[in-house]
Amino acid sequence: MDNILTIVGMQKSFGKSLLYSLPMFLISFMFLTGGRPDFSNPASGIALMVVFLFVNLLYFLMHYTGKTDRFRAVLFIIFALSLSYTLIHNMLEVRKSMSFNQADILECKIPFCHLVIPMMLLPAAFTKSIIFPGSIIGGFANISAMVVLWLGATLVLGRGFCSWGCFYGGWDDGFSRVRKRRAIKQISDLWKWMPFAVLLMVMLTAALSLTPTYCSWICPFKAVTEFEQVTSVESATKAGIFLSLFGGLVVVLPVMTRKRTQCSFLCPLGAISSLSNKITPFTVKIDKTACTECYKCVEVCPLFALSKEGIKEGEVSLFCSKCGKCIDACPKKAIHYGIRGIPAGTMKNFSRNLFLFVSFLFMAVFSSGPIINTLQGVLKLIF
Amino acid sequence: MKRVKIVAGLLWAFIGLIVIIILFPGLNSFSSSLSRAPFMKLNPRYTGGAVSKQLISERCTLDVRVPVFNGFLKERNTGFVQLDWRGTLPDKICDSIDYDEDGVKDFCIAIDRTEMKTTFESYNVQAKNIIISTPTSYGWAVRIGLLKVPKSKLP
Numbered sequence: 281m282d283n284i285l286t287i288v289g290m291q292k293s294f295g296k297s298l299l300y301s302l303p304m305f306l307i308s309f310m311f312l313t314g315g316r317p318d319f320s321n322p323a324s325g326i327a328l329m330v331v332f333l334f335v336n337l338l339y340f341l342m343h344y345t346g347k348t349d350r351f352r353a354v355l356f357i358i359f360a361l362s363l364s365y366t367l368i369h370n371m372l373e374v375r376k377s378m379s380f381n382q383a384d385i386l387e388c389k390i391p392f393c394h395l396v397i398p399m400m401l402l403p404a405a406f407t408k409s410i411i412f413p414g415s416i417i418g419g420f421a422n423i424s425a426m427v428v429l430w431l432g433a434t435l436v437l438g439r440g441f442c443s444w445g446c447f448y449g450g451w452d453d454g455f456s457r458v459r460k461r462r463a464i465k466q467i468s469d470l471w472k473w474m475p476f477a478v479l480l481m482v483m484l485t486a487a488l489s490l491t492p493t494y495c496s497w498i499c500p501f502k503a504v505t506e507f508e509q510v511t512s513v514e515s516a517t518k519a520g521i522f523l524s525l526f527g528g529l530v531v532v533l534p535v536m537t538r539k540r541t542q543c544s545f546l547c548p549l550g551a552i553s554s555l556s557n558k559i560t561p562f563t564v565k566i567d568k569t570a571c572t573e574c575y576k577c578v579e580v581c582p583l584f585a586l587s588k589e590g591i592k593e594g595e596v597s598l599f600c601s602k603c604g605k606c607i608d609a610c611p612k613k614a615i616h617y618g619i620r621g622i623p624a625g626t627m628k629n630f631s632r633n634l635f636l637f638v639s640f641l642f643m644a645v646f647s648s649g650p651i652i653n654t655l656q657g658v659l660k661l662i663f
Numbered sequence: 664m665k666r667v668k669i670v671a672g673l674l675w676a677f678i679g680l681i682v683i684i685i686l687f688p689g690l691n692s693f694s695s696s697l698s699r700a701p702f703m704k705l706n707p708r709y710t711g712g713a714v715s716k717q718l719i720s721e722r723c724t725l726d727v728r729v730p731v732f733n734g735f736l737k738e739r740n741t742g743f744v745q746l747d748w749r750g751t752l753p754d755k756i757c758d759s760i761d762y763d764e765d766g767v768k769d770f771c772i773a774i775d776r777t778e779m780k781t782t783f784e785s786y787n788v789q790a791k792n793i794i795i796s797t798p799t800s801y802g803w804a805v806r807i808g809l810l811k812v813p814k815s816k817l818p
């Protein structure tokens with residue numbers, strides 16, 4: 281029976297899946313609506329309810345089909361797109377342009393994003409100050425709120441933040457799914473250490489210059505959020521770097537390799553999040569007794585977290601973002617979500633259910649604002 | 664030992680569950696607590712530094728800020744002083760500034776707001792050039808680049 285269910289992709293009965301989805305339904309309803317959906321503005325009321333039902337449908341399907349990654353990716357990719365839409369829409373409405381100017385910097389009005397966090401650390405420790413022209417508290421994307429959200433998520437999910445929380449990750453995750461087959465098959469997985477080199481470089485340069493150098497010079501996502509007005513050779517060079525890195529690492533290479541190359545080869549925050557994987561309660565485990573060493577998981581892992589040697593040892597490396605792709609691909613269910621301290625191969629369902637609840641709740645609530653905002657924009661365009 | 668590990672793991676996982684559940688409802692209070700931490704203030708390179716004196720005229724005020732030479736471990740030799748004009752500004756602004764409070768004017772700055780043109784004349788070798796001159800939501804802001812010259816080398 282289990283086999284038949286696996287073949288048709290159904291792991292739990294309809295009723296049982298509904299029961300498992302009920303806590304998410306109730307708690308996300310409270311978080312999204314405050315217990316009282318407001319329909320005084322019909323567009324925002326409808327957008328809110330559509331998003332609420334949609335995220336809960338995805339969560340239900342995770343239980344019903346037993347698959348994780350495909351439903352996670354739908355929300356994750358929509359999150360990335362709507363965050364960019366929200367930021368660009370804000371910029372165009374307030375400033376009539378996607379770029380910010382010197383006055384915005386002088387008045388400390390730049391929205392803060394979590395990729396700045398690694399560069400804040402040394403200056404915060406040594407100069408007791410933050411090197412970013414944003415708002416410490418209050419206003420859109422303020423520094424304190426973003427740091428709290430990232431800290432909370434990283435403490436609990438570790439690098440899971442990179443598949444369940446980061447509003448940029450959905451870009452290369454999305455492009456890595458465009459082709460069915462890989463056009464480039466061989467990439468040395470030594471490149472996965474590159475983010476640590478970038479991390480070291482940006483931490484040092486940011487400390488020495490007291491400017492967030494990654495944001496000023498490297499971040500590919502400037503191409504889809506906001507960047508400095510092009511007024512000089514320097515700003516034109518920066519815009520060129522942002523666009524080329526976005527085109528190369530976020531679009532072309534993920535399409536060709538089916539890997540998340542920006543997250544694997546560049547992002548300094550991804551490097552820090554990887555280290556946090558060492559302490560988080562939730563992990564991905566390999567049950568060596570069930571594993572037949574087919575290496576399907578190694579092939580599909582988008583973040584180079586698995587290797588043949590690691591599989592033989594029953595080890596998942598610290599680069600794992602808990603996306604669930606390998607778990608969905610494993611024909612023997614040998615690789616699974618686990619809880620630190622609990623041996624591989626035991627309490628698989630319990631661990632998965634608990635992990636899914638925690639990680640999906642974070643993503644659903646974190647992503648709902650921008651998605652509702654985007655849907656509202658679309659509804660306004662149509663009606 | 665195995666049992667202790669399992670119990671500790673489960674406990675840690677449930678703490679994780681609680682952290683995520685309280686994270687969003689508690690976000691305002693957690694972030695306002697964090698914002699009170701001693702390191703949670705913007706570096707003067709971004710704020711422009713504290714206001715050192717305020718020159719008040721009929722319809723506008725000019726804030727002259729404390730010169731900023733902040734560096735990572737020690738002060739730098741180059742820095743800036745920021746000037747902010749606030750209120751209803753005339754089309755043409757012209758002010759002479761004594762930024763180091765030694766009783767002698769250090770530079771003169773003239774802004775033509777309609778032409779978006781700023782001119783700068785230095786009377787002090789330490790006041791070098793205009794780094795930024797821009798309209799802002801509150802009026803106009805200028806940053807003048809400064810160079811620390813040892814007293815012995817001053818003319």
Ligand code: SF4
Pocket residue numbers: 441442443446447448449450542543544547548549550551553
């Ligand atoms: S690696 Fe960086 S950009 Fe990618 S998901 Fe993680 S934090 Fe986001």
Ligand code: SF4
Pocket residue numbers: 564580581582583584585586596599600601602603604605606607
């Ligand atoms: S090891 Fe599995 S869960 Fe971890 S990043 Fe790779 S595919 Fe995703």
